[in-house]
Amino acid sequence: MAKKTFMQGAVILGVAGIIIKLLGACFRIPLANMIGDEGMGYYQTAYPIYVLFLTLATAGIPIAISRMVSERVAVDNYYGANKVFRVSFFLMFCIGIVSASICFFGAEGLVSIATKSSDVVSGESLNRLNAQYAMKAIAPALFFVPIMAAYRGYFQGMQNMKPTAVSQVSEQLFRVGTGLALAYFLLDYGRAYAAAGASFGATAGSVAGLVTVAGIYFLRKNSFRSDIERTKNHEEESGRRILAKIALIAVPITIGAAIMPIMNFIDVAIVMRRLQAVGYTYEAANGLYGQLTGMAGPLINFPQVLTQAVAMSLVPAVAAAFKQKDTEFLHQNVKLGLRTSIIVGLPCALGLMTLSLPIMKLLYPLQPDSAQSAAPCLFVMAFGVIFLSTVQTLTGVLQGVGKQLIPVRNLAIGALFKIVITYTLTGVYSINVKGAAAGTVVAYMVAATLNTMAVTKYTGAKFDLGLTYLRPALSAVVMAGATYGAYRLAALFLGNAVSTLLAICVAVVVYAFMLFITKSVTLDELAQMPKGTKLVKIIRKFARN
Numbered sequence: 001m002a003k004k005t006f007m008q009g010a011v012i013l014g015v016a017g018i019i020i021k022l023l024g025a026c027f028r029i030p031l032a033n034m035i036g037d038e039g040m041g042y043y044q045t046a047y048p049i050y051v052l053f054l055t056l057a058t059a060g061i062p063i064a065i066s067r068m069v070s071e072r073v074a075v076d077n078y079y080g081a082n083k084v085f086r087v088s089f090f091l092m093f094c095i096g097i098v099s100a101s102i103c104f105f106g107a108e109g110l111v112s113i114a115t116k117s118s119d120v121v122s123g124e125s126l127n128r129l130n131a132q133y134a135m136k137a138i139a140p141a142l143f144f145v146p147i148m149a150a151y152r153g154y155f156q157g158m159q160n161m162k163p164t165a166v167s168q169v170s171e172q173l174f175r176v177g178t179g180l181a182l183a184y185f186l187l188d189y190g191r192a193y194a195a196a197g198a199s200f201g202a203t204a205g206s207v208a209g210l211v212t213v214a215g216i217y218f219l220r221k222n223s224f225r226s227d228i229e230r231t232k233n234h235e236e237e238s239g240r241r242i243l244a245k246i247a248l249i250a251v252p253i254t255i256g257a258a259i260m261p262i263m264n265f266i267d268v269a270i271v272m273r274r275l276q277a278v279g280y281t282y283e284a285a286n287g288l289y290g291q292l293t294g295m296a297g298p299l300i301n302f303p304q305v306l307t308q309a310v311a312m313s314l315v316p317a318v319a320a321a322f323k324q325k326d327t328e329f330l331h332q333n334v335k336l337g338l339r340t341s342i343i344v345g346l347p348c349a350l351g352l353m354t355l356s357l358p359i360m361k362l363l364y365p366l367q368p369d370s371a372q373s374a375a376p377c378l379f380v381m382a383f384g385v386i387f388l389s390t391v392q393t394l395t396g397v398l399q400g401v402g403k404q405l406i407p408v409r410n411l412a413i414g415a416l417f418k419i420v421i422t423y424t425l426t427g428v429y430s431i432n433v434k435g436a437a438a439g440t441v442v443a444y445m446v447a448a449t450l451n452t453m454a455v456t457k458y459t460g461a462k463f464d465l466g467l468t469y470l471r472p473a474l475s476a477v478v479m480a481g482a483t484y485g486a487y488r489l490a491a492l493f494l495g496n497a498v499s500t501l502l503a504i505c506v507a508v509v510v511y512a513f514m515l516f517i518t519k520s521v522t523l524d525e526l527a528q529m530p531k532g533t534k535l536v537k538i539i540r541k542f543a544r545n
Contacts, residue, residue, distance in 0.1 A: 009161035009317075010340065013309035016165035020172045021305055027176040027201070034183055035194045042195035046134035049110050050142065050202065053099045057146045059257035060250030061092065062153035063315055063399055067249060068242070069157025070316035071323040078227035080237060085154040087242045092146035099146070103139035107132040130192035138199040144206035151213040159316050167213035175205030249404055256395070256408035263415045263443075267422060271436050274426040291374035292381075292433040295364065300381050300388075303348035307341050307389040311396030318400030327460065334461040337393050338452075339468050343520060345389030346476040347511045351504070352382035354480045358487060358500040365497075377437050384441035387448040394451035403458055410450035414443035467520070475514035483507040 032040050065088045072080040103110065111131045148167065155163040179201020186197040217224075268289070275285035314337045321330035352359065356379040360371035395407040418439040425435025455461060463469075486506040490499035515521045 007313075007336070007340075009156075009159060009313035010306075010310045012161045012165045013312055014306045016168050017305035017309055019169055021302060023169075023172045023176050027179060030180060031183060031198055034180070034187065035191050035198065039183075039191035039195045039198075042131045042134050042192050043198055045111055045131040046138055046195075046199050049103065049135065050138045050199075053103060053142055054145060055257055055261075056254060057092075057095050057099050057142065058149045060253030061088065061095075061146075061246060062149040062156070063253055063312075064088075064246045064249035065150060065153030066156040066312075066316050067319045067400060067402075068245060069154055070159065070319040073158060074320035074323040077231055078224070079231040081154075081157065082224065082228050083237060083239075084157075084242055084246075085150065087239045088153065088246060089147065089150045090239075091243060091246065092150040096143035096146040100139050100141075100143035103142055104136050107135035107139065111135055130190075131195075133192050133196035134199040137196040138202050141203040141206040144203070144210045148206065148210040148213055151210075151217055154217075155213070156312065157316050159313075159320070161313060163213050163216040164312075166216070167209040170212040171205040171209030173205075174208035175201040177201075178204035249399070249402075252404045252408050253399065256404075256411055259408070259411050259415055263418055266419065267436060267439075270419065270423055271426050271433060274423060275432060278427055278429045278432075280429075280432070287370070288373070288433045289436075291370055292377045292436060295360065295370065295374040296378040296381055296437070299352060299359070299378060300385060303345060303385050304388065304392065306344045307392045310337060310340050310344070311392045314393065314396035315400045318397050322401045322459075330459060331461045334397050334455060334459050335463060335468070337397060338390065338455075338463060339472070339520075341389040341393035342386070342468060343472050343515065345386045346472050347479055347507065348389075349382050349385040350476045350480040351483060351507050352385065353379050354483050355487060355500060355503060356382065358496055358503070361496045362500045376434055380434050380437040381440060384437075384444045387441065387444035390448040391444055391451055394448070394455050397455050397459065398451065401458055403454065406454045406458075407447070407451055410447045410454070411443075413450065414445070414447035417446050418443035471518040471520040472515070475511055475518050475520055478514050479507050479511040482510040 031043070035043070065084060068084045069081040072078070072084065148171075152164040152167065155161070179198040182197025182200055183194045184197075186193040271289050271292075272282075272285050275288060276282060280288070314333065317333050318330060318337075321327075321333060357372070357375040360375045360378060361368065364371040364374075391407070391411070398404065398407050420439075421442050422436045422439035425431050425438055426433060428435065431438075452463075456463075483503050483506055487499050487503035490502045494502070
C-alpha cells in the first residue's frame with residue numbers, strides 16, 4: 001500500500017463534519033419552533049436514550065475495524081482485511097438487532113426510567129406513554145447504524161475517508177428533511193406524533209447512509225475481489241480470534257467514550273448542590289447550570305468536529321506505519337497530527353475567548369441577561385479547546401499503536417481532577433458555575449499532558465517546541481488582537497451581530513496569513529490536502545507576482 005498521511009482524510013471528514021453541524025442547526029431550530037416545548041420534551045426523552053445505545057454499539061468497534069484492516073492492508077493481506085470486515089459485519093448486524101429490539105419493544109420501560117426523576121418537562125406534564133412513540137420511531141435506526149459503521153470502518157482502514165464523509169452527509173440530509181417533513185404533517189395529530197415523526201428522521205437518515213456506503217462498496221467490489229485474489233501466503237484467522245481482537249480494541253475505547261458523559265452526569269449533582277449550599281436558590285442554580293451546559297457548552301463542541309476528523313484519520317495511518325515498522329513515517333504522522341490539532345485548537349480557543357460576549361449576544365439576542373452571564377463561562381471553557389484538541393488527536397495515535405487503554409486511564413485521571421476542582425470552586429459564591437468550567441479545562445489539561453508523555457514513550461516521536469507550539473501560538477495571538485480590534489472598530493458604526501461576523505472573517509484571514517508568515521504550515525504540507533497541489537501553484541504564482 002502506498003504511503004499516505006492522514007491529511008487528505010482529515011480534511012474530507014472535517015468538511016463533512018461542518019456540513020453535518022450546520023444541517024443539525026437547520027433541524028433543531030425549526031423543530032423547536034414547530035412542536036414547541038411539549039413536543040421537544042417528548043423528543044428529548046427518546047433521543048438521549050438512542051445516543052446512549054448508539055455509543056455503546058459504535059464507539060469502539062469501527063475504530064477497531066479501521067485499525068485491524070489497516071494493519072493487514074499494510075502487509076498486502078487483503079484477504080485478511082476482507083475477513084475482518086465480514087466478521088465485523090456479522091457482529092454489527094447482531095448488535096443492531098439486539099439494540100433496536102430493546103429500544104422498540106422496551107420503549108415504555110426505557111422512557112419511564114428516563115422520566116422517573118421528573119414529572120415535568122418545560123412546565124408541562126410529560127405523558128410517558130406519549131414519549132414512547134418517539135422512542136419506537138427512532139429505535140430502527142439502531143439496526144441500520146451499526147451495519148453502516150462496519151462499512152465505514154472498512155473504508156477507513158483502507159485510508160479512504162470519502163465513503164464515510166459522503167454517507168454521513170447523506171444520512172444527515174435525510175434525517176433533517178424527513179424529520180421536519182413528518183413533524184409538520186403529523187402535528188395535526190398531536191405533538192407526541194409530531195415528535196415521533198421528528199425522531200423517525202434518524203431512522204430514515206440511517207437507511208440513506210447505509211444505502212450510500214453499501215452502494216459505494218458494491219461499486220468497488222470487483223477491485224476488492226482483485227486485491228483479495230492476489231493476496232499471497234496470508235495467515236488464516238478464525239472468526240473467533242478476530243472477534244476477540246475487536247473486543248480487545250473496542251471495549252476500552254467504548255469505556256473511554258463513556259467517561260466524560262458519566263462525569264457530566266455527576267457534575268449535575270455536584271454543581272446544583274454546591275450552588276445551593278452557598279446561597280443560590282434552586283431556580284437560580286438551575287439557570288446558571290443551564291447557561292453553562294445549554295448556552296456555552298455547545299460552542300465548545302464545534303471545534304471538535306475538526307479535531308475528531310484528524311483523530312479518525314490518524315488511526316489507520318499510524319497503524320499501518322507501526323505494523324510496517326516504518327519509524328520515520330510513523331513519526332511524520334504523529335508530529336503532523338499534533339501540530340494540526342494545535343493549529344486548529346488554538347485559534348478556536350482564542351477566538352472564542354476574545355469574542356465570548358459578542359458571540360453570546362449574537363446567538364441569544366432575546367435573552368440579553370443570560371447571554372451576559374454565560375459569556376464568562378464560555379471564556380473559561382474556550383481555553384480547554386486547546387487541550388481537548390490534543391487529547392482527541394493523541395488518543396487516535398495511541399489507538400493506532402495498540403495502546404487504547406492508556407488514553408482511557410489518562411482521561412479517568414483528568415476526570416478525578418475535574419470532580420475535586422468543580423466541588424471546590426463552585427462552592428465559592430463569586431465563582432459559581434465558572435468553577436465547573438475550570439474543572440473541565442483542568443481535566444483535559446491533565447489528560448493532554450499524560451497523553452503527550454505516553455505518545456513520546458511508545459512511538460519515540462519528539463516534538464519541536466517552536467514548530468509545534470510557539471509558531472501557531474504567535475499566529476493565534478496576532479489573530480486575537482486583530483479580531484478584537486476589528487470588533488471594537490466595527491461596533492462604533494454597526495450592530496453587534498454584523499460586527500461579530502465581520503470580526504470572525506478578519507480572524508480567519510489574519511490567522512491563515514500568519515500561519516505562512518511564521519512558517520507554521522509549509523507548502524509541502526498544504527500540497528497533501530485535497531486539491532492542495534493546485535492551491536500551492538496559485539500561492540507560488542501569487543508570490544512571484
